[in-house]
Amino acid sequence: MPKKTAQPAEYVLEVEDLVVEYGRRRILDGISMNVRAGEIMVIMGGSGSGKSTLLRHLLGLEVPAGGTVRMLGRDVSEMTNTEMDDLRQHVGVSFQSGALFTSMSVGENVALPLRERQNLDDNTIRIMTRLKLELVSLAGFENLMPSQLSGGMIKRAAFARAIVMDPKLVFFDEPSAGLDPVVSAELDELIIKLRDALGTTIIVVTHELESAFRIADRITVLDHGRVLVTDTVDAVRNCQDQRVQDLLNRTPREMKIDADDYLRRLTEEEPEYVD
């Protein structure tokens, strides 16, 4: 089934020792991971695991305290804004909320990257936009405004916008969160189809186990800002690590209490917060 996954040497995304700190708190603590060309990598973790923060850094939206992110062979921190904007023509992102432009119709949303960054004929743009809308089963919804769409339709429209430039690398933030199981399965199907037909590398950030196991080639499990394991679906399923198993079996976290620390947290005066 996986047609185009066997290119082991070629990494589309390389993360090395990524460290992120907000004030005194360390959110990401030495994250390292690689994503191969044509692979579907699922980054999994509960809330507070740091997966959203990781995504923001992978997208180059924030500057890390340490470590490097290399995307499509380029070190993100060493690029100029112009280079970064050009590289982003090959990267698509579908946000959790969709982040559709509320002042534009669905069609205009999907067409925006083409209009703003490419010099294409209007006919070409129209056909390309509709091709993507067909792909996500939104044909005929082109002229609706985002406020008129259901949650699932917003996700699919955002999906269409993310892939309208035929990117080499696509990020999906929580593709199935808040969707009914049928729509969510359809989106998963679409992610796999896209990879199989175009060889697109896909990175999915999610906390949904079923979806992760369905689509992933490899899974990276994140917990408290650290990578617990990066491996194939089967290997992660059989992983002996207790915390991985807790996550897979949805056991609540064991809260170990350090008496002194707990007391201090309860009684400490608020530090004057300066942002």
Place this chain on the structure above:
Amino acid sequence: MSKCEVQDQAGFALVVVEGEVDMSWSNDLRQAILGPLNAGRPCMVDLSAVAYIDSSGIAALVEGYQKAKGAGTFFGLVAVSDAVRSVLELARLDQVFPMYENLEQAEASLS
């Protein structure tokens, strides 16, 4: 390298495409296809040597086919490579375009 070339055949124009079709030059392909069609000539596109085609290239093919239908002339794809076929299948356009194994077959369908 990547390019497209219009060859005059008996009764139709053949656009031979090579390499990777992407947004940087798909407009050339579009012009090459629309040229003969605007002049009312049937047009075939040879896709045997295409290693990759993005959706702007597909859009050029779609526009060509639509133009041909409107003008009552003929448009078809010849010797579609695997790379192109999988993209066409993803968009379910394999059920739309007239596709031929080779040039002889295409010529036969014309007459």
Place this chain on the structure above:
Amino acid sequence: MAAQTLSRMVSRVSRDMLRGVSDFGYLIALLGESFYWPVFGPRRKQPVRIEAVFTQMMQIGVEAIPILAVLTMAVGIMLAIQLVNTLELFGVESQVVLAVAKAMTREFGALMTAILLAGRSGSALAARIGSMVVSQEIEALRVMGIDPVRYLVVPAVIAFAIMTPALVVLADAMGIIGGGLFSTGPLNMTMETYIRTSIEVLTVGDVMQGLSKGLVFGILIALVGCSAGFSVRGGAEGVGRATTRAVVLSLTYVIIVDMMFTWFMNV
């Protein structure tokens, strides 16, 4: 206890001042980018779209015409009433024509336009950008490789820079007409002579003073609105706060700049 409160107050004031300075720095940076993108944008394959500028010009300018006309006419009438009453004391009420014309073109035309635009369009700009921040639309632009400043700020700044002086001309005219509406009676003058006299007493310098103020005010309001929008944190409430901040800050800047302008051009 008192010392603690005091030190907390000092630290708050210094933090606010620091924030003010960094906000001002951001305004300057935005201003710089507003000159950068029209020139270098095309080379970076990110041109500033004329259509976007036109859309903004419609919203800022054309749609503001009726309300601005009413406001400035009212100001003209008020000026005329006060001046007729005051100048009567010296027996020079005929000078009302001159006084209204100069006051409107040099000062009130630009000021009224700025007040209206700050309340109407600057706040709208802040709200629009602010809600785009909240709904991740700004980040969506960034990850598409579309610079938000180029796409959102520059068209607005250009539109403000063009439309504000244009509106000032309208404001001047309506103010003078408003002055005429009242003072033609006490002065025993026809509207026609009133307006002709007004035009005669005005110099190019009077009008230019108002227009150049309008240009500066317009750019200021646009920059403050945008920067307030980008600074939004924390949901819908944040958007509301940013909108208020945009109006208060831009009016503050406008009046201070107006005072400096007037000082250097007339003293």
